[in-house]
Structure formats: structure tokens, C-alpha cells
Amino acid sequence: MKTILLTGKAATLAGSDRPSGIAKSPVEAPLMLGPEGLAGDQQADRRVHGGPEKAVHHYPRDHYPVWRDEIGAHPLLDEPGAFGENISTTGLTEADVAVGDTFRLGRAVLQVSQGRQPCWKLNHRFGIADMARCVQGSGRTGWYYRVVEPGIVAPGDALVLIDRSAPDWTIRRLWHVMYVERLNPDDLSRMASLDVLAEGWRRHARRRLESGQVEDWSRRLEGSS
Numbered sequence: 001m002k003t004i005l006l007t008g009k010a011a012t013l014a015g016s017d018r019p020s021g022i023a024k025s026p027v028e029a030p031l032m033l034g035p036e037g038l039a040g041d042q043q044a045d046r047r048v049h050g051g052p053e054k055a056v057h058h059y060p061r062d063h064y065p066v067w068r069d070e071i072g073a074h075p076l077l078d079e080p081g082a083f084g085e086n087i088s089t090t091g092l093t094e095a096d097v098a099v100g101d102t103f104r105l106g107r108a109v110l111q112v113s114q115g116r117q118p119c120w121k122l123n124h125r126f127g128i129a130d131m132a133r134c135v136q137g138s139g140r141t142g143w144y145y146r147v148v149e150p151g152i153v154a155p156g157d158a159l160v161l162i163d164r165s166a167p168d169w170t171i172r173r174l175w176h177v178m179y180v181e182r183l184n185p186d187d188l189s190r191m192a193s194l195d196v197l198a199e200g201w202r203r204h205a206r207r208r209l210e211s212g213q214v215e216d217w218s219r220r221l222e223g224s225s
Contacts, residue, residue: 107151
């Protein structure tokens with residue numbers, strides 16, 4: 001499965017006075033993939049973006065035609081990078097990929113760490129007031145990798161699955177636990193003890209088990225975090 005690799009610099013987000021690195025463009029030459037992501041890629045708000053557990057964002061190109069059907073023609077959907085992704089592929093979706101899945105890409109090795117939690121910046125990026133909420137509700141969120149082995153990667157390198165440690169825990173299933181059947185104690189208990197899952201997601205599971213309550217995502221989806 002061949003990849004398109006994308007990076008971007010932080011810049012002021014359209015319709016906002018806040019900076020963002022969500023705008024990504026395809027790269028044309030090999031570059032280093034390290035523990036914090038692709039060389040030259042930036043995240044503006046390091047409190048909630050980037051870091052070792054969100055080093056690389058993968059968004060399936062398979063979803064673009066579905067979005068066109070739902071929101072209409074949009075120039076961002078004409079090329080990869082609309083959702084701020086670093087990796088774009090066709091033939092791999094949230095239903096296929098599980099947390100802990102390990103892939104070789106060029107000379108690097110990546111491991112799926114968590115799903116993507118959409119934020120308000122997608123609203124500004126698309127010029128659609130509830131785009132982040134639509135992405136969250138659809139389950140078409142994409143996912144993140146941690147970098148297990150740094151190395152040089154290049155556009156067109158194949159993404160090759162080399163190991164699966166928790167195949168039952170697809171990104172789609174994690175999304176279902178987080179956003180659909182949100183207080184299922186059995187699934188939350190399993191999720192809380194899933195050691196290949198990013199600590200932030202396990203912490204959400206533990207908090208729900210302890211409190212019996214679900215987080216209020218409205219600030220993240222509508223514009224303040």
C-alpha cells in the first residue's frame with residue numbers, strides 16, 4: 001500500500017486569530033521520521049497536538065468521496081491533506097486498523113497508538129460550523145501512530161503491516177466505546193487495561209468507570225481547546 005506523505009508549518013488559521021499546523025502539503029523527497037513526527041512538520045498547540053503518542057496522523061483517502069456526498073463539493077477534498085493528515089492512503093480504514101498494529105514505512109517502524117479526536121480547527125478549515133462534530137459522529141476520524149523505530153521515509157513508500165497485538169481493538173471499536181456506547185463497563189475496563197493504547201485514552205476509560213459520567217466535548221469541538 002503506497003503512501004502520500006504530508007507536512008505543514010504552523011500559520012494563522014483562516015477565520016481565527018489562533019495558529020494551527022492543520023494545513024499539510026505533500027512532500028516530494030525523502031525525509032526523516034523521528035519520535036515527534038516527520039521532519040519539517042509543525043503543530044501550533046503542543047498541549048493537545050503532536051508529541052510521541054500523536055507523532056503521525058493517518059487519514060484514509062477512502063473517506064473523501066463520502067464527505068463529498070455529505071457536504072458537497074469542496075476544494076479541500078480535491079487533494080490529500082484536507083484533514084491535516086501526515087499519511088494518506090487508499091484501502092485502509094478505521095474498520096481495518098487496530099491499536100497496536102505495527103507497520104514498516106521505509107526505514108521506520110510505526111505503531112497505531114489511538115484514534116483521532118477531532119477539534120474545532122476543522123470547522124475553520126472547512127468553513128463549516130459543525131465539521132468537527134460531524135467527523136466525530138461519523139467515526140471517520142483517522143488515527144495516530146507512535147514511532148517505534150525512527151528512519152528515513154519517502155513518498156510512495158509502502159506501508160506494510162508487520163505485527164498485530166490487539167486485533168480485536170480496531171479504531172472503529174475504540175470510537176464506538178468513546179462516542180456511542182459510552183458507559184459500557186466491560187468495554188471500558190478492557191480499554192483501561194489495553195497497554196498498547198495511548199495513556200490519554202486509557203485515562204478517559206478509568207475516569208468514566210469511576211465517575212459514571214461522560215466528558216463534555218463541546219469546548220474541543222466548538223472552539224476553545
